[in-house]
Amino acid sequence: LKDVDNEFLRMNANVTYEFTRPGNDIQSISFYSLKNSGEIASTIEVLNNRSKLVTSDPEGIVYKYINIWVGKAGFATGANLKDAVVQFKVNNSWIGENDISPESIRLQRYDGTAWEALPTELVVNTPNYAIFRASTPGFSSFAITADKTSVNSTDTKLQATRSDQLxxxxxxxxxxxxxxxxxxxxxxxxxxxxxxxxxxxxxxxxxxxx
Structure with missing residues (x-):
């Protein structure tokens, strides 16, 4: 699935691309534009499996594999933009079915050789989705993942530890x-x-x- 948005990039200004196509869990990407670059397109590709540009799987349980591209190849560099942030959502039904703690969900980026877990924060939890923001040093192949340790197993361990101490x-x-x-x-x-x-x-x- 592809979702595309176009924005006009001005020098020393914040820009936000918003995406609303059903099936795309990336809600927006934003960054600070360092140059007058004119109209630039951003493309989200929601993949069925791992990208062919990637040679390994990320750690954890994978919710979605996604490619994010800004402009043509070579555009999204430190010379043209900075402080990039990706906002995405995760369906609460998937979180419940996999017995996952929302705090363990994070966005990972493939930097060309390895996966890097990005600083990710939970923004809000709605009845249907948990909304997150992650800072990224660039745009390429991404994966939304969660830790394999479930909520119930963690709670069970905590309860066992507490009962031993009582x-x-x-x-x-x-x-x-x-x-x-x-x-x-x-x-x-x-x-x-x-x-x-x-x-x-x-x-x-x-x-x-x-």
């Missing part, structure tokens, strides 16, 4: 109860012994005087 309240209560009981038997043994010795000595002295 102490049974009943055990805590019984331990405290044992520790706070007065040691009455140990305390009165020497007291009784002193009283008995005193009585014995008093009786002995009384008899001696008699």
């Amino acid at each position: 102490v049974d309240p009943a055990q805590t209560e019984s331990v405290d109860h044992v520790q706070t009981q007065p040691k009455s038997s140990n305390f009165f043994v020497p007291v009784i012994a002193v009283i008995l010795i005193g009585m014995f000595v008093a009786g002995y002295m009384y008899r001696k005087k008699k």
Whole structure:
């Protein structure tokens, strides 16, 4: 699927390309234009599989493979633009079916030799889609991916860790109860012994005087 938008690029100005064709999860791309380049087209290609320009798979679960091109070959360089941002969406049904945390979703870019995970942030979560923004140093082949660790498995690990750290309240209560009981038997043994010795000595002295 192809989606194309045309914008007029002026020197030292922000420009945004917006895409609305059904089936295209790239909502917009924006950057700061450094030159008067005239009307420039941006093209989104939503692929069925990995691009033929790519030689390896990115890490994680792949939601979509996409190519993004700005102008003709060689145009999208640091000499013509900077601060490029891609805004995209991911269907919440896919997130739910794959048991994925939205925070683990990111845009990855193939730089010609390897995949690079781009700084990606969750902008808003609507009833149907989660919307993201990612900064990119250039335009080429991309992949929207998510970590393989699911929400449920992560929660299960956390719950197991927390349960190991918890102490049974009943055990805590019984331990405290044992520790706070007065040691009455140990305390009165020497007291009784002193009283008995005193009585014995008093009786002995009384008899001696008699």
